[in-house]
Amino acid sequence: MMRDMFSFDRNFYNRGFYPIAGIDEAGRGPLAGPVAAAAVILPKNSAIPNLNDSKQLSEKKRETLFKIIKETALAYAVETVNNGIIDEINILQATFLAMSRAVLKLKIKPELCLIDGNRKVHRLSFNQETIVDGDAKSACIAAASILAKVSRDKIMLEYAKQYPVYEFEKHKGYGTKKHIETLKKYGICPIHRLTFSPVSGIIAKTKLNT
Structure with a gap:
């Protein structure tokens, strides 16, 4: 899985796109809390063992990879949009807003954004490629899925106390x-x-x- 994911991204490097940002979200479906999105730029020759779609990993493995990804990434950012804005503009637009904010927050500007799913983010002026099931195909999207999921889970744990x-x-x-x-x-x-x-x-x- 790891070799396939990184080779998937290398196909874009070989076409002249570098750096590449993987973008994914977490929390579109819940009845409560924010939606989160992450953007991650990995080094060309990075290798992160057991990297996978966050939904296929245990909580413990996600936590471990969360730390490794942050240490390995050339740049990463996580942004959230709260439930009030979700109700105001709808969940799809709130997800796009979180994604665009995450990309714009990156300290390195990507040559290409790989977006998990089948919809481009209209708020972004960067080159974009949509990848259906991208979190199971692309290393940088899988990394983004983990950062988004773990970050949102941490927020919900704080809300659990309130x-x-x-x-x-x-x-x-x-x-x-x-x-x-x-x-x-x-x-x-x-x-x-x-x-x-x-x-x-x-x-x-x-x-x-x-």
């Missing part, structure tokens, strides 16, 4: 059965995404009953 009844430390804001049951019992808290179902449905039902 709002312990929701147990954000367990589900990180995703719509698990327990999370939805808690929402129905206690209502929303300040980090819930009001435009997301079933949060919006619970709000509507509460209004009808008052």
